[in-house]
Structure formats: C-alpha cells, structure tokens
Amino acid sequence: xxxxxxxxxxxxxxxxxxxxxxxxILSSLSAGDxxxxxxxxxxxxxxxxxxxxxxxxxxxxxxLFQQYxxxxxxxxxxxxxxxxNTGRPALQELQSAFPVTLRLALKSxxxxxxxxxxxxxxxxxYENSLFDKITEVxxxxxxxxxxxxxxxxxxxLFGVKLRMISVIGGTSGEVPLVAAFSMDIGFFGVVIRMxxxxxxxxxxxxxxxxxxxxxxxxxxxxxxxxxKNSLIPVSTKIVSIVISLLCGSAVIESIFSLNGIGALAxxxxxxxxxxxxxxxxxxxxxxVVLLNLLADISYSAIDRRIxxx
Amino acid sequence: MDSMRQKREKKAESFGVQRFSWHVIFRKKRTIAGAxxxxxxxxxxxxxxxxxxxxxLLVDIVNKLQGPSPAYPFxxxxxGRCILSRLIxxxxxxxxxxxxxxxxxxxVGVPVGMLSGYMGGKVDSLLMRIIDxxxxxxSFIVALAIAGTLGASGxxxxxxxxxxYWADYARLSRTLTLQIxxxxxxxxxxxxxxxxxxxxxxxxxxNIAPSVVALATMDIGTIILSIAGFSFxxxxxxxxxxxxxxxxxxxxxxxxxxxxxxxxxxxxxxxxVLAFNLLGEGIQDENETE
Numbered sequence: 001x002x003x004x005x006x007x008x009x010x011x012x013x014x015x016x017x018x019x020x021x022x023x024x025i026l027s028s029l030s031a032g033d034x035x036x037x038x039x040x041x042x043x044x045x046x047x048x049x050x051x052x053x054x055x056x057x058x059x060x061x062x063x064l065f066q067q068y069x070x071x072x073x074x075x076x077x078x079x080x081x082x083x084x085n086t087g088r089p090a091l092q093e094l095q096s097a098f099p100v101t102l103r104l105a106l107k108s109x110x111x112x113x114x115x116x117x118x119x120x121x122x123x124x125x126y127e128n129s130l131f132d133k134i135t136e137v138x139x140x141x142x143x144x145x146x147x148x149x150x151x152x153x154x155x156x157l158f159g160v161k162l163r164m165i166s167v168i169g170g171t172s173g174e175v176p177l178v179a180a181f182s183m184d185i186g187f188f189g190v191v192i193r194m195x196x197x198x199x200x201x202x203x204x205x206x207x208x209x210x211x212x213x214x215x216x217x218x219x220x221x222x223x224x225x226x227x228k229n230s231l232i233p234v235s236t237k238i239v240s241i242v243i244s245l246l247c248g249s250a251v252i253e254s255i256f257s258l259n260g261i262g263a264l265a266x267x268x269x270x271x272x273x274x275x276x277x278x279x280x281x282x283x284x285x286x287x288v289v290l291l292n293l294l295a296d297i298s299y300s301a302i303d304r305r306i307x308x309x
Numbered sequence: 310m311d312s313m314r315q316k317r318e319k320k321a322e323s324f325g326v327q328r329f330s331w332h333v334i335f336r337k338k339r340t341i342a343g344a345x346x347x348x349x350x351x352x353x354x355x356x357x358x359x360x361x362x363x364x365x366l367l368v369d370i371v372n373k374l375q376g377p378s379p380a381y382p383f384x385x386x387x388x389g390r391c392i393l394s395r396l397i398x399x400x401x402x403x404x405x406x407x408x409x410x411x412x413x414x415x416x417v418g419v420p421v422g423m424l425s426g427y428m429g430g431k432v433d434s435l436l437m438r439i440i441d442x443x444x445x446x447x448s449f450i451v452a453l454a455i456a457g458t459l460g461a462s463g464x465x466x467x468x469x470x471x472x473x474y475w476a477d478y479a480r481l482s483r484t485l486t487l488q489i490x491x492x493x494x495x496x497x498x499x500x501x502x503x504x505x506x507x508x509x510x511x512x513x514x515x516n517i518a519p520s521v522v523a524l525a526t527m528d529i530g531t532i533i534l535s536i537a538g539f540s541f542x543x544x545x546x547x548x549x550x551x552x553x554x555x556x557x558x559x560x561x562x563x564x565x566x567x568x569x570x571x572x573x574x575x576x577x578x579x580x581x582v583l584a585f586n587l588l589g590e591g592i593q594d595e596n597e598t599e
Contacts, residue, residue: 149575247447
C-alpha cells in the first residue's frame, strides 16, 4: 500500500513536468509579447527602448530552454511571477480567490448528495412506480439542461423578482444556494441513476432475500445491507465530481458574480495575464492529479477486495 | 461542463461489441421524437439563409429590444438584431462545431485505440499512459490553456475539446479490440495470411464501429452543451457571431430590463440537447436489451 502510494507520487513528476513544458511552449507561442504587456503597465506609452530594457530585465531575451529552467526553478518554489493586472504575486491572487470556489464546490456537493441520494434510493426501492418515473424524467432533463441557462433563470427569479440574492454579487464571499444548485444540475441525473441502478442490483442479491426471510425490517435491510454495497461505486465517483466542481466553477461564478478562481482565470485570459493563467493551470492540474490518486487509494480502502499494484 | 465525464466513462465501460438494427432502435416513440427534432435542426442549419427572415448580424438600433411582432416573431435584441434569425443561424455553429469535434476525436481516438489494443506490449502501455493523462484533464483547464495562449475562437475551442475527447474513444476502441482479438475468426484471419493493417482497419474496425457510433450519439449532446457553455464564458466562438451561448451571455446585462432575451436561446439549447440524448438513450437501450 505505502509502496504503491510512493510509486504513484513518483509517477506524478513526469506528468507534471510534461504539463509545465506544454504550458511554457504554448505561452511562448502565444501572440502576446510579454515584455510589451509589462511595459504598457509600467509606462503610459512605452518606447521601443523601454520595452527592450524590460525584456532584458525580465530575462525574456535569453534562449527558450534557459527561460524555461529559470521559470521552472521559481515555480517549484511557488513563485509564478506577479500578475500583470494587479502587480500582486500570482499565487497570492489564486489563494485569495480560492475560498469562494471551495465554498461553492462544497455547498454544491452537499446539495447534490442531499437531493440525489434519497431520490436514487426511493426510485430503486419503488422500482417502476410513479415516483421512479418522475425521477427518471427529472434525471433526463437535468443532463440536458445547460447550467448557465438555469443559473441565469434562477438569478432572474431570485435576484430580480424575489430580490433574495444580489444580482451584481457581493463582496462578502457568500455563495447563494441557487448558485450551488445550478452548478449541480448536470450531475443530478448521473448520480441518481448510479445509485438507483447499483442499489436495485444489490437488492436482488440472495443475501437480501435471506435478510427478508429472517424478518429484518425493510428499512434496515435497505440501509445496512443494500446501501453499504451500492455506495461503493458512488463514493469513488465523488472525487471525480469534486474535481469537476472545482474546475468547472467559472460559468457559475461569472453568472452570480462570485470572485472565485474560475472567474479569476477567465479574467486572466481576457487581460492576457500569463502569470495568473499559468499559476491557475499548474496548481489545478496538480490538484487534479493528486485527487485522482486519492480516488484510487480510497477505492481500495473501501473495498478490500480491490488490490493496488 | 465536466459533469458528463463520469457518465461517459460509465458508458464506455458498459458498451460491449454490438451491432445495430435500426428498426429495433426506433421502436420507442421518444427515440423517434429525438430523431425528428434533430432532423428539423439539421434542416434549419442547411437552409438558414432561406428560413431566416432577417440578416442575423444586421444592427438596427432604432428597433432595439422590441417585443414579438409579425416582422420579428421572437423580438429583437439590444442592437435591434432579429432574435429568430440569430437562433436559426446559430444552429449552424452548434451542429457544425460539434460534428467537427466528433469527426476529429473519432479519427484520432479510434486508430490509436485499435493500435494500442492490437499491438499490446510496450506500445500499449505507453499509449495507455498518455490516454490516462488526457482522461484526467478537466475540459475547462484545457480550454482555458488553449484560449489563453492561442486566443479564444471557435476553431481553438474545437481543438481544445478534441484534445479532451479523443482519449475516451481511444480507450473504448482499445477495450473492444482486446475483446475481438480473442475471437476465433481473428485466428483464422491470421492463419489465412491477412496482414495486420488489413485485420485492424477492415475486420476490427467493422466490429467496433457500432459501439463507437453509439458513444458518439450519446456524446453530441454534451459537446453541444460545452460549446455553448465555453462561448458563454468567452472561451469559444466570439461575438457578434449568432451563437446561442453568446446570445445568452449578451442577455445577462439585460436581466433586469429585458429578461425576455435569455429565454429563447436557452430553450433552443435544451431542445437540441434533449433530442440528442433521447436518440442516444434509444441506441443504448437497444444495446442493453441484447
């Protein structure tokens, strides 16, 4: 187990290196001239000499691979450079925006489970009932609904009509529940179906019939014997859902005017703020790779029959 | 936007080697409904210049934010452009870009997957490692990296989405190729002196094609949603193109004064995605009953 984890962590290094190389090459190929962008922030109308001076000062006139290694050296120490926009360190920008995104992701996750688990369980227990059919329609609509449209409609309903949330967003970093709900919309159908299918299958097993024969109360059978086994596939999917929630928050953040990392990244694209963009991409990729490792480990921890190798 | 990722992975696992029989697929009414709606959209996209009552880009400030009228059935937007005409032309972006993504992902993913499965050994483990990396990357990060460096445009969005999606098809084709490789007729083909290229591109391809088509049909809805979503946040097709995501993003600033603007583009997206999901579901159900 420990050997497996160490091996996986070592395997992460080439992957992350590949991401940094790709990132760096793409940034260098991009149309924007970094020296000019910095110069335009510093001086009003930079002359060619001033741009060249900044190019020399920032080391942008050196060969590409030298630039890459000096950049990588700094990145490893957490120095992604200063944001062209605000002049603050890029990492700090990301750090200050992260809590909002984390709050949004956690709220969405809790809401997702709070709605999907009961719906999934009831539609599995009462298979082919009216409730099951209605839930199926809901699942189907949920995967066809664009989160950004639902977000806009809910913002209109709760922000403009009912005046319960702010349309222009607040500075408090408070995340409205409707924002979390909109972000969840595409996942409802996926999770409900997963629970429904998996619980339905485990309720057909022989040991469930044995439990029934013994006279154990139905809810206890479902909860203790059925759910325990059917939650395994669900719990392992949770990590990939968390990844999607963390990385896919930009749409919802832009609708509800939340200042999270997704909104920050979008801003960096429009402003050609390369340090912030690079910081976002590298940190998020590292988080994704780590979370995937966590998923594999938890898979084996929950179900001992699965061996890690 | 990654919400479908899990679903897709699950789909890839559940698809076995299969064959189509169209009369079975179209047994259900809702599958037929899906197909009919899709045909309507294809028709609209093809004949957009004839069907649209106005030029989708024609700015007419005097007539801005008008309600529905005989001349403008869905009203006009903030620049006085005809909303119905923009929706009609928008179907071209949606269908064209999503088909383009699918064609690229299938053209890259399927050969890579078949090669990986058929060759086995070192080639297989190297390709699998690469596939795993691409499967782990969230589409937002890739789209952001491409838009941030190469610029945001419809073409670059297609590139970004193809980078994310090809791995799914490679994985599916690899799994299926491994299954087919074990069949007796494969042995017969080899014994009769068939070359590797001929086996892979004629016999294996023919057998995995139905599963690939089934996965692709289920994916189109997701791809259409992603294209509209990325355009909505400015990482895809750029204004003033009459793209549905852009129309929605434009409508946000009028949420207090003219909420009508956001209604029709959203409804159109729901309709087309729903139609593709209905058709995809029909094909998958057919697969499960066999």
